[in-house]
Every structure is written in C-alpha cells, then in structure tokens.
Amino acid sequence: MGRSPCCEKAHTNKGAWTKEEDDRLVAYIKAHGEGCWRSLPKAAGLLRCGKSCRLRWINYLRPDLKRGNFTEEEDELIIKLHSLLGNKWSLIAGRLPGRTDNEIKNYWNTHIRRKLLSRGIDPVTHRPINEHTSNITISFEAAAAAANRDREENKGAIFRLEEHNKAAAIGRHHQNHPAGDWGQGKPLKCPDLNLDLCISPPAPCQEEAAMVMMKPVKREAGLCFSCSLGLPKSADCKCSNFLGLRTAMLDFRSLEMK
DNA sequence: AAAGGGTTCAACCGCGTGGGC
DNA sequence: TGCCCACGCGGTTGAACCCTT
Numbered sequence: 088m089g090r091s092p093c094c095e096k097a098h099t100n101k102g103a104w105t106k107e108e109d110d111r112l113v114a115y116i117k118a119h120g121e122g123c124w125r126s127l128p129k130a131a132g133l134l135r136c137g138k139s140c141r142l143r144w145i146n147y148l149r150p151d152l153k154r155g156n157f158t159e160e161e162d163e164l165i166i167k168l169h170s171l172l173g174n175k176w177s178l179i180a181g182r183l184p185g186r187t188d189n190e191i192k193n194y195w196n197t198h199i200r201r202k203l204l205s206r207g208i209d210p211v212t213h214r215p216i217n218e219h220t221s222n223i224t225i226s227f228e229a230a231a232a233a234a235n236r237d238r239e240e241n242k243g244a245i246f247r248l249e250e251h252n253k254a255a256a257i258g259r260h261h262q263n264h265p266a267g268d269w270g271q272g273k274p275l276k277c278p279d280l281n282l283d284l285c286i287s288p289p290a291p292c293q294e295e296a297a298m299v300m301m302k303p304v305k306r307e308a309g310l311c312f313s314c315s316l317g318l319p320k321s322a323d324c325k326c327s328n329f330l331g332l333r334t335a336m337l338d339f340r341s342l343e344m345k
Numbered sequence: 346a347a348a349g350g351g352t353t354c355a356a357c358c359g360c361g362t363g364g365g366c
Numbered sequence: 367t368g369c370c371c372a373c374g375c376g377g378t379t380g381a382a383c384c385c386t387t
Contacts, residue, residue: 103355103381125372141373142356177375192376193354 100134104143108133112140113148146189153185157194165191165199170213 100108115131121144123130124137133140157165161183168179176188176195183191195210203210207217 101357123372136357137372138358138374139356145374146355174376188375189355197353 099136108135109143109148112144116144146187151185152187162199162202165195166203169195
C-alpha cells in the first residue's frame with residue numbers, strides 16, 4: 088500500500104501553467120492570503136493540486152522575487168553557504184532575499200557546479216579535487232570529527248579558545264584566511280568558514296541565535312558586506328553577527344529550524 | 346536549413362516532519 | 367501515545383531552448 092495521493096489526479100491539470108491559471112492564483116492569494124494549499128485550488132477555481140499551486144506561487148508568482156541573473160556576489164555567497172550547509176537549499180535561499188530554493192538549486196546544478204569544477208574544487212566537498220578525500224569537514228555529520236581533528240592539529244589552541252568562548256557563552260569566528268586567497272589560482276583550499284559547528288545543549292543566548300537564523304538576513308539590518316559574505320571582518324566592521332547569526336555557539340539543530 | 350546533442354529551469358514526485366486530534 | 371493530515375523539502379524529470387556540425 089503506497090501513500091495516498093495528495094489530490095485527485097484524474098481531474099487536475101499538469102505541466103506548464105497558463106496565463107489564466109497564473110492570474111487566478113495571484114488574484115486568489117491577493118484576496119485571501121497564502122496557506123490552506125489543499126483547499127486553495129477548488130476555492131480559486133483551479134484544476135491543479137495544492138502542491139502545484141504552492142510551488143507556482145513560491146517559485147514564480149510571488150511579488151518579492153528578484154529573478155534575473157545571479158550576481159558574482161550572490162554566486163560567492165551561495166558557494167560559501169553551500170560549503171557550510173550542504174544541499175539545504177531552503178536555508179540557503181533564506182539568506183538570499185528574492186531567491187527561491189528551487190532557483191538556487193537549479194543554478195547550483197547548472198552554473199556553480201561547473202564553476203567550482205573549473206576551479207579544481209569538488210562541488211560536493213568544497214575541497215580541491217585531487218586532495219585526499221578523507222579530510223572532508225564540511226558536513227554536519229563530519230563537523231564533530233573535524234572539530235576534534237582541528238583540536239589535535241592545532242595542539243589544543245582552538246580547543247582552549249572554544250572552552251573560553253563556551254564560558255563566555257559566545258560562539259567562535261576565529262578566521263584568518265584572506266578572502267582573496269580563495270579560488271584565485273593558488274593551491275585551492277575550501278573556503279574555511281571556521282564555524283566549527285558543535286552539538287551541544289543550547290546556551291542561553293543560543294536561543295536568540297536560533298531565532299535570528301529563522302529569519303532571512305536583510306543586509307541593511309546591521310550587517311556589513313564582509314560579514315554578510317562570511318569574510319573576515321574589515322577594520323571598520325562593528326558587526327556582532329556572522330551570516331545573520333550572533334556570534335554564539337551554533338547548534339546545527341537550530342539551523343534546521345524554520 | 347536541419348538534425349542532434351547539450352543545457353536550462355519549471356514542474357513533479359515522494360518522503361520527512363510537525364501539529365492537531 | 368498514536369494516527370492522520372497538510373506542508374515543506376530535496377531529488378528528479380522532461381519540455382523548451384540553444385549551440386554545434
């Protein structure tokens with residue numbers, strides 16, 4: 088027994104949307120707002136399933152969509168976020184106002200993957216393609232192991248810093264790789280965001296960080312350009328945020344929350 | 346000009362999750 | 367506590383378009 092279908096497929100249209108269908112959907116949502124996708128098609132007089140309506144609205148009809156080509160700035164931000172979050176397209180989209188997860192996913196698969204490959208970077212691991220693949224550190228699954236290995240390699244220095252930061256109930260953003268080094272022809276290293284994701288019970292201010300993470304970043308909301316891209320702080324930077332996070336210990340479970 | 350292969354992207358599909366009962 | 371339902375997500379598909387020969 089399979090899962091029951093989300094709608095009565097025999098009486099629904101499929102494939103490309105017509106102008107008339109678009110108009111009906113837009114008019115209905117303008118009048119009644121988003122939500123109740125299952126009942127929306129019938130109410131709006133559309134022969135579509137709710138899922139299809141939702142997707143059409145979110146990916147194409149929403150008035151706040153940016154559309155048009157991605158900028159270099161957006162490219163680099165997507166790459167950095169992907170190295171941090173993996174294929175969490177909705178989370179990545181949440182950091183790019185006006186862009187949808189579907190759009191970013193498609194753009195990644197068609198443009199950025201190739202761009203990274205041409206730079207000699209594995210788009211999955213964000214490591215140089217010829218580097219030994221056992222050193223993957225970008226996934227959440229590997230984060231704890233990577234943190235341990237980093238501690239070993241740095242003879243405890245990072246660990247002490249972590250302990251210090253834990254005590255101060257703030258996270259870490261110790262970073263000393265010039266952003267310009269990345270992808271500029273030198274031996275390529277993965278963009279070392281150095282977020283050192285840790286699995287730990289939330290400290291008091293983590294909840295605040297989690298709340299911040301649930302909302303899309305608006306760059307004008309106190310983030311300088313460098314911080315919004317995850318680059319090292321500039322001399323005149325006064326931000327206490329990184330990628331929309333307060334510099335708190337980042338609990339990856341918070342990242343998953345919406 | 347036409348054929349064929351490659352690319353892009355809108356849309357679909359199935360599963361996981363969380364809330365309500 | 368367990369079930370059901372609706373929603374949201376990520377992977378996949380396929381039609382339309384583009385490019386090369």
